[in-house]
Amino acid sequence: MRAAEIRTAGQPPVVTGRPEPAPGPGEVAVRVTAAPITPLDLLCASGTSYFGVPATPYVPGVQGVGLVAGSPVWFATTAGMRPGDGSMAECAVAALSDVVPLPEGADHALVAALGLSAVAAWMCLTGKGELAAGETVLVLGAGGVVGQSAVQLARVAGAGRVVACARSEAALARARELGADGTVRLEDGEDAEALAERLEAAAGPVDLVVDPVCGLPAAAALRSLRPGGRLVNLGSAAGEVCAVPSAVLRSRSLRVLGYTNNELTDGERREALLTVVVQTMAGALTAGYERVPLHDAARAWSSPGRVVLVP
Incomplete structure (x- = not known):
């Protein structure tokens, strides 16, 4: 062979x-x-x-x-x-x-x-992220397969509004084709505060962030979360470190959660994969x-x- x-x-x-x-x-x-x-x-x-x-x-x-x-x-x-x-x-x-x-x-x-990338997106939304009907979801790294999947599956899971963030205009155009209500393009040299302002302008107060990238985009996304909001991280494409002031986390009682497919049981993975296929x-x-x-x-x-x- x-x-x-x-x-x-x-x-x-x-x-x-x-x-x-x-x-x-x-x-x-x-x-x-x-x-x-x-x-x-x-x-x-x-x-x-x-x-x-x-x-x-x-x-x-x-x-x-x-x-x-x-x-x-x-x-x-x-x-x-x-x-x-x-x-x-x-x-x-x-x-x-x-x-x-x-x-x-x-x-x-x-x-x-799609495979395990879409499984991860689904589980970040419905499992770790505890998405409730009508909530606003911000998807970072929307150009990758995890991001593309999260944009679409957020709608399947009942999100009221979905906003996508990515570095290229082509990725954002694709996100809009896939159903994103709004998009934000990452700009070179921009700091977390400035990006957070643009994220809030596009999305309003965010309930859940799906974060495959970490780094500066995640630091900005945390600043856009409403009180009690959640960020689920499953990757580090934009950097291994996310610098966020303690006051941002404490003042809004934010939850920062980590996710890996390795934590799934065989049954959980099977169920999530079949959901993706359906x-x-x-x-x-x-x-x-x-x-x-x-x-x-x-x-x-x-x-x-x-x-x-x-x-």
């Missing part, structure tokens, strides 16, 4: 021939139909993640979509986090507990593109992505935006 293979940490994969993997006890073989290149894949393969330098060679891909005995499934792997191979191949092996049967008719490439099939959820043949994995490895490899 063909597979993308990380041979040296920090280097793009090489597409090569490999024997098909054989499932062990509690595992199943999956004929892969779509495998996304996600930020976690890039981080693990770089050798700089908190999982350490991965044992090489290995096949990357922490999630994918495929067929088991002809039936469609989504599946997860621990490739790059623990020894073992992932989804970026014509065939993969997954633990039965990491396999979720999909409805017939689901778009494999779209489900792969929304794609209903036309309420989509994402921008590039479909690339598996043999072009090296070229696509560092492409901007979400890439889905198709064997």
